[in-house]
Amino acid sequence: MFKRFLHNKTAVITTALILAIAVLGILAPWIAPNDPYENDIINKFAAFSLEYPLGTDHLGRCVLSRMLFGIRPTLGLAALTMIGTIGLGALMGLLAGHFGGIVDEVIMRVVDVMLSFPSQIMVFAVVALLGIDVRNVILANVFIKWAWYARMIRTGVVQYRDRNFVLFSRCVGMPEHFILFRHLLPSIAADLAVLSSLDIGWAIINISTLSFLGLGVQAPIPEWGAMLNEAKNVLTTNPVQMLTPGIAIVAVVTAFNLLGDALRDVLDPKETQV
Amino acid sequence: MIELQHINVSFRNELQKKLFGTERKKVLRDISVRVEKGECLGILGESGSGKSTMGKVLCGLLKPDNGEALIEGENIYSSRKGRKLLRDKISVVFQDYTTSSNPRFHIKDIIGEGITVRERKTKKKIERKEEVARLLTLVGLDETYANRFPHELSGGQLQRVCIARAVACDAEIILLDEAVSSLDAHTQVQIMDLLIELKNKLNLTYIFITHDLTSITYFCDRVLFLNNGRVTEVTKTSNIGAVTDEYALKLLHSIIDFMEEENHAAECV
Ligand SMILES: Nc1ncnc2c1ncn2[C@@H]1O[C@H](COP(=O)(O)OP(=O)(O)OP(=O)(O)O)[C@@H](O)[C@H]1O
Ligand SMILES: [Mg+2]
Numbered sequence: 001m002f003k004r005f006l007h008n009k010t011a012v013i014t015t016a017l018i019l020a021i022a023v024l025g026i027l028a029p030w031i032a033p034n035d036p037y038e039n040d041i042i043n044k045f046a047a048f049s050l051e052y053p054l055g056t057d058h059l060g061r062c063v064l065s066r067m068l069f070g071i072r073p074t075l076g077l078a079a080l081t082m083i084g085t086i087g088l089g090a091l092m093g094l095l096a097g098h099f100g101g102i103v104d105e106v107i108m109r110v111v112d113v114m115l116s117f118p119s120q121i122m123v124f125a126v127v128a129l130l131g132i133d134v135r136n137v138i139l140a141n142v143f144i145k146w147a148w149y150a151r152m153i154r155t156g157v158v159q160y161r162d163r164n165f166v167l168f169s170r171c172v173g174m175p176e177h178f179i180l181f182r183h184l185l186p187s188i189a190a191d192l193a194v195l196s197s198l199d200i201g202w203a204i205i206n207i208s209t210l211s212f213l214g215l216g217v218q219a220p221i222p223e224w225g226a227m228l229n230e231a232k233n234v235l236t237t238n239p240v241q242m243l244t245p246g247i248a249i250v251a252v253v254t255a256f257n258l259l260g261d262a263l264r265d266v267l268d269p270k271e272t273q274v
Numbered sequence: 275m276i277e278l279q280h281i282n283v284s285f286r287n288e289l290q291k292k293l294f295g296t297e298r299k300k301v302l303r304d305i306s307v308r309v310e311k312g313e314c315l316g317i318l319g320e321s322g323s324g325k326s327t328m329g330k331v332l333c334g335l336l337k338p339d340n341g342e343a344l345i346e347g348e349n350i351y352s353s354r355k356g357r358k359l360l361r362d363k364i365s366v367v368f369q370d371y372t373t374s375s376n377p378r379f380h381i382k383d384i385i386g387e388g389i390t391v392r393e394r395k396t397k398k399k400i401e402r403k404e405e406v407a408r409l410l411t412l413v414g415l416d417e418t419y420a421n422r423f424p425h426e427l428s429g430g431q432l433q434r435v436c437i438a439r440a441v442a443c444d445a446e447i448i449l450l451d452e453a454v455s456s457l458d459a460h461t462q463v464q465i466m467d468l469l470i471e472l473k474n475k476l477n478l479t480y481i482f483i484t485h486d487l488t489s490i491t492y493f494c495d496r497v498l499f500l501n502n503g504r505v506t507e508v509t510k511t512s513n514i515g516a517v518t519d520e521y522a523l524k525l526l527h528s529i530i531d532f533m534e535e536e537n538h539a540a541e542c543v
Contacts, residue, residue: 164374165384171333172391172443173361186378270377270425 004266011262014255021252025071034062036069036222045238054244057227058234063244066222070245073223075252077138078203082196084142089149090192094180096150097157107150114147123206127215137216141206145199152195156188190267197260201253208249224249275479276332276360276447281305281341283327283503301327302338303503311446314473314480316490316511319500320525325483326369328500329451332481333366362395365445367453369483371433375424381435382406382420388442395444409438414464430457437465441472447479455484466493487529490514499525 005011024031033053040060048055054063096107126140160166160183169179208225210216212232217223219230224245231241282305284298301324309315319325330336331343337351345363348356365388368374375384385406393400407417413434424432433456440448448469454462466489472478482494490497491511499506499522507519517523 164368164370165376165379167335168366168368168374168439169387171335171361171364171366172388172445173358173394174387174391178390183376187376 008262008266010258011266014259014262017255018252018259021071022075024068025075028065028068028071032062032065032068034065036061036065037220038062045234045241055240057230057241058238063227063241066227067224067244067248070222070224070227073134073217073221074204074208074225074249077134077207077217077223078200081138081141081145081203081207082200084138085145085199086149086192086196088142088146090153092146092150093153094157094184097154097161098180104154108154111147111150114144115151117144119144123210124215127210132215132218134217137207137210141203145203148199149192149195152191153188156191157184160184160187190264193263193267194260197256197263201256201260204249204253204256275309275311275346275363276481277308277342277344278305278328278331279342279344281328281331281338281343283324283331283336283338301503302331305341305503305505307498307505307508309447309479309481311479312473312477313496314482314494316494316497317481317483317500318485318487318490318497318525320485323500324503325485325500326451329366329449329481329483333364333449334360363446364449365391365440365443365447366449367433367436367440367451369451371429371436371456374436375432375439377424379424380420381410381422381424381427384424384435385409385420385439385442388439392442392444405442409442410435412441412468413438414461430461433457434461434465445478446476447481449481449483451483452485453482454489455486462489463492469493487526488533501525 033051038061040056042060043052043056044058044060046052046056046060052062052064054067057063057066092107092111096104122144123137123140126143127136130136130139166179166183169183207216208223208228211223211225212229214229217226219226227245228242228249231238231245234241281302282300283302284300287297287299305328307315317325317328327336331338334343334350334357343350345356345360348359350356350360379387382402386402388409389400389402389405403420406420410417410419415431415434415438419427419431419435424435427435433453437450437453440450450469454465457465469480470493473480480493482490484490491514494511496508497511497514498508499517499519501521507517507522509517509522514526517526
């Protein structure tokens with residue numbers, strides 16, 4: 001499987017890009033040229049220079065340093081959201097698919113209800129209800145997203161649990177965890193990897209949107225969406241301010257989406273090697 | 275050692291006349307049969323007569339509507355002890371080999387699952403690589419197939435992998451649902467000889483489902499005729515010429531006619 005991964009150019013490039021960004025985020029305190037919180041009002045909206053490679057913002061803070069420090073909340077929160085979503089969704093989906101009957105009915109009807117809400121409005125509602133806080137943003141995202149995963153994983157389990165290879169394991173008395181972790185989950189994993197790498201892009205945008213609207217990460221913490229929010233106030237006078245965080249968000253989200261497509265090819269053993 | 279008593283199985287009819295209809299289609303009706311240790315029972319019947327369904331009931335995968343399925347006197351479906359006993363003793367080759375092996379497993383892992391089953395039973399570690407190679411050669415496949423994926427094998431090769439996996443389990447009873455039907459005559463005989471040899475060595479019990487009379491006469495001690503979910507006759511293979519049941523006769527004759535025609539065609543060529 002790993003060899004197939006290495007053979008897929010898109011997968012390798014996007015993964016490398018994402019990993020590089022993550023490493024930059026981890027190393028931010030050591031490689032950032034300036035303190036991301038230090039304002040220098042006199043030097044605001046400075047152009048690109050050696051001291052401020054990407055210029056300064058409306059408070060004279062180094063944009064590059066803020067971008068680097070912003071990786072942690074941007075990627076970290078999105079990752080947390082996905083872990084929560086997949087965890088809850090997988091648990092519910094496996095319960096529904098494995099036990100069937102009344103458990104299945106109850107879980108799937110809850111899922112139907114969840115899926116029928118317009119998601120963006122649900123996020124606002126949840127955040128409004130719980131208060132403006134990063135933790136609540138993650139909770140809200142998990143809350144509206146888990147149902148998708150629950151339904152997908154249940155479908156997968158139902159689809160594979162009557163295949164002959166599972167029936168064989170069952171017949172000769174292989175333990176349940178073998179059936180679950182060696183047969184069912186790997187069969188679903190391909191779809192799961194694709195969906196979640198597409199959705200992590202969604203999570204990044206969502207968290208950035210909420211920060212942009214002032215509901216997520218609060219100033220002065222550097223987060224890409226929050227930086228866009230600050231830049232929008234000076235959109236007419238200094239449009240360049242939008243550029244850096246905007247391009248960064250688009251690039252990362254695109255990378256995740258391309259990775260999702262590439263994973264679909266990599267994880268299918270029938271796909272002939274290029 | 276394994277026994278069915280008055281088994282009935284029905285499936286929900288998909289085409290219901292009423293919206294909430296509960297009409298059910300009867301697939302097995304009042305099946306009773308007893309398989310002794312060390313014997314080989316053949317189940318013969320035309321397509322759709324319920325052979326595979328009967329196999330599912332026998333290997334503990336389909337709970338019958340009513341009737342008892344017993345192994346050494348313990349109920350397979352209602353007693354924990356019976357279920358455990360069955361799992362320890364049975365192994366199976368399914369009719370549909372295309373879904374019988376996990377497409378994400380290498381051949382060595384597919385056969386490896388059977389080896390794991392044996393390891394769990396005997397509580398002894400088995401040298402994987404050698405054992406996989408031994409089993410592959412046993413069913414007439416090259417050792418190098420171990421590192422392939424199922425989709426890289428032909429249907430018959432895959433079927434033989436499934437037979438190797440079933441044999442690897444160290445089971446006392448092996449249920450073979452059309453296990454050799456997709457193979458050519460030469461390989462069929464080779465596999466059946468292998469199974470007979472194993473049976474004599476380890477005193478195995480076989481339940482052999484097929485629609486092919488020749489392999490039954492070659493392989494089985496007794497034959498059970500199944501027609502439309504009913505057992506019409508059970509007879510010794512050596513007495514197969516003396517069947518009295520109308521349906522069994524019809525089935526036999528149609529098969530014999532077919533074979534004669536085939537021979538005739540072969541002569542003409
Ligand atoms: N899961 C199911 N749901 C509904 N009907 C079924 C199901 N499985 C089997 N049947 C029906 O039961 C009948 C017997 O099927 P079975 O698979 O036992 O036939 P068979 O004797 O094995 O035939 P073949 O020789 O073609 O394999 C068929 O009419 C089939 O349509
Ligand atoms: Mg069948």
